[in-house]
Amino acid sequence: MAEALIFAQTIEGLLRALGTLSHEDLDALRALGLDATKPLLPAYRLELFIALMDWAGARVAPGRTSLEQTRELGRRFMDAYQQTLIGRAMVAGMRVIGPWRTLQRLTHKFRTGNNFSETALTRHGEREAELWCNQVSRPGWYLGLLSRGLEQAGAVDVTVELLSCDDSGGRFRIRWKE
Numbered sequence: 001m002a003e004a005l006i007f008a009q010t011i012e013g014l015l016r017a018l019g020t021l022s023h024e025d026l027d028a029l030r031a032l033g034l035d036a037t038k039p040l041l042p043a044y045r046l047e048l049f050i051a052l053m054d055w056a057g058a059r060v061a062p063g064r065t066s067l068e069q070t071r072e073l074g075r076r077f078m079d080a081y082q083q084t085l086i087g088r089a090m091v092a093g094m095r096v097i098g099p100w101r102t103l104q105r106l107t108h109k110f111r112t113g114n115n116f117s118e119t120a121l122t123r124h125g126e127r128e129a130e131l132w133c134n135q136v137s138r139p140g141w142y143l144g145l146l147s148r149g150l151e152q153a154g155a156v157d158v159t160v161e162l163l164s165c166d167d168s169g170g171r172f173r174i175r176w177k178e
Contacts, residue, residue, distance in 0.1 A: 074144020
């Protein structure tokens with residue numbers, strides 16, 4: 001398998017989710033391996049992105065658990081991603097196709113931001129599903145992305161629960177109202 005890469009628009013969305021960056025923030029990002037004062041590269045290694053998520057999660061939700069930090073970061077990311085060219089088009093499309101078709105096309109949607117995501121969806125009812133995602137290193141990130149993304153697609157009262165997470169990936173239960 002090719003090296004797992006995160007594309008620039010995902011990094012851009014993550015940085016936008018943080019709001020205005022202080023000099024200390026910029027120094028911390030440089031120490032992690034990202035110079036946010038320079039144009040973004042086309043892609044970054046997954047390991048750098050994981051380090052960025054950990055740092056950014058602690059910044060947006062200090063004092064909370066790692067899971068809660070990355071969940072909050074994932075929600076903020078989905079709002080900020082709409083400000084990127086690709087994110088704007090993706091979220092507009094999600095609004096048109098709605099929650100189910102958004103979930104059914106999740107591998108494609110995730111692949112706008114990386115080169116490795118795979119998903120499998122099992123429908124359990126009119127508004128309930130189980131989702132498997134590969135390479136889930138920070139489950140909270142997916143909890144936030146999925147809940148906010150489905151809200152953006154028109155779902156109401158979304159709940160996303162982590163069922164399991166191991167080397168094979170993560171499984172999530174998703175429920176909502178329309």
